[in-house]
Amino acid sequence: MSNQNGGVDLPASLAAAEGAAALPDPGGFDAHTHMDIIGLPVDGLMAAGQAAGIRRVVNVGCDLPSSRWAVSAAAEYPDVYAAVAIHPNETGAVYREREPVLAAISAMAESPKVVAIGETGLDYYRDYSAHDVQQTWFRAHIELARRTGKALMIHDRDAHEDVLSILEEYAPWPPYSVIFHCFSGDAEMARRCASAGYVMSFAGNVTFKNADSLRRAAIVAPAELLLAETDAPYLTPVPHRGKPNSPAMTAYTIRFLAHLKKLDLADFCRHLQNTGAQVFGW
Structure with missing residues (x-):
């Protein structure tokens, strides 16, 4: 799906994404969001998401x-799940408290709705x-993911x-156990x-127009290894x-990806649901 200049046919993909109807069954999900930063009531955000599929x-x-x-939101709402960690940009601020902070993350990871x-x-x-501080924390999180059997969600x-090299240190990885959130690589990666x-x-x-x-x-990535997210807000x-972004907006990205990969939308939703079940165990 390329234009004469070798770029992806963006206008057609955008047009396919802009349908207002909810996603067809089995629908989709938001694989990565920050509702605490959005700052709106969770029940309203979830209702809007449900209306969009x-x-x-x-x-x-x-x-x-x-x-x-x-963890608290996941305990309160049946369709909300959680991921827990220290973001790499936050690791320097808590480096001196590394052991108690990791112990707290490890305790939270035991919750059944932490996926x-x-x-x-x-x-x-x-x-x-x-960089060395980030790498130390990254390895500690990897070891926690391996110990608990939870998926590793990577920023x-x-x-x-360096990310790929550190992951290779812990290979082999079980299938569907590593997620590159907000994937930012090129086709070769x-x-x-x-x-x-x-x-x-x-x-x-x-x-986005500048994201060729x-x-x-996304075209190169196998459909069975794809997820869609907002990273809202x-x-x-x-x-x-x-x-402002919200989980309901995942529907636009799902429609866009389905058209980009020349897949029937309902079939693509089934791929996403199957992959989500494999990754998150729900």
Whole structure:
């Protein structure tokens, strides 16, 4: 699906994504969101998601308070699940309290509705935490994910080679146990992730006009290794770019990805649901 200049046919993909109707059965889910940052009532966010065909959400922690919030929301709402971790940008701030902080994350991870350890990983775009500190925390989160049998939800920004290298230290990985949240690599990285069996979760930025490399990665990624997410309240997909994001907006990204990959929408939703069940165990 390319235009004469070699780029992905963006207008057609966007048109396919803008349908107002709810996703067809079996619908979709938001694989990564931050409802605590959105700041709106959870029941309203979930009702809007259900109306769009978004059946479940995974609310993701970035530090101890947001991880606790995620666990609490998951306990209260049947279709809300949680991920817990210290975000790489937060690791420097808590480095001196590493052992008690990790103990708290480990205790939260025992909750049956905590389905992933994340978001963890490496962020070399910002300089909030030294690279070696981030890597130490990343390895600690990996070891927790392996010990608990939970999926590992990775934040990878400008750190592809180091992330892949550290993951390789712990190979082999069980199928569907590693998720690249808000996948940011190119087609070659998508091939490498697919070869290793890593799941790639695409957010609303795949719909942005300047994201041709990201769209090529989504085309290369096998449908059975794809997820869709919002990373709300950030990265709102077209046609609502610039407005606050919410789990319901995952429907636009799902429609966009289905058209991009030339898949029937209901069939693509079935792929997503099957992959979600494999990754998150719900």
